[in-house]
Amino acid sequence: MPLQQPCPCGSATSYDACCGRLHRGAVPAVTAEQLMRARYAAYALGEQDYLFRSWHPRTRPDDLEPSPGMTWTGLDVLDTVAGGPDDQEGEVAFVAHYRTAGGAGELRERSRFTRRAGRWVYVDGDAQVPLR
Secondary structure (H helix, E strand, O other): OOOOOEOOOOOOOEOOOOHHHHHOOOOOOOOHHHHHHHHHHHHHHOOHHHHHHOEOOOOOOOOOOOOOOOEEEEEEEEEEEEOOOOOOEEEEEEEEEEEEOOEEEEEEEEEEEEEEOOEEEEEEEEEEOOOO
16 A cells, blocks of 8 residues: 555554554554454555554454455444553444445444553454444
């Protein structure tokens, strides 16, 4: 992705100034929401290494291959609970929009995050995929 293109996470900044810095490992996520946005952008861009590094090893699946034919098209953050720069745990509720050969869809999730060795990591989430 060109670094000056808008970031897929929906921020008003370029990919390079937003999630690109996290994907490259130049800076860590400061908040749980920032990590969640960077993980969404990683899914959208196929940054599997970042997804692996940002997932708690206790809950990380062995296979992180993307779903074939799925394109992530937008993100809406609905709610955050804790997860700030001084917190140890946090939750972020969001809707991630996608497109497949079968049409448009959305994934709703309330994700849980924790700090591990001082860095935010994704633990797990309660997902709801609405029926079409």
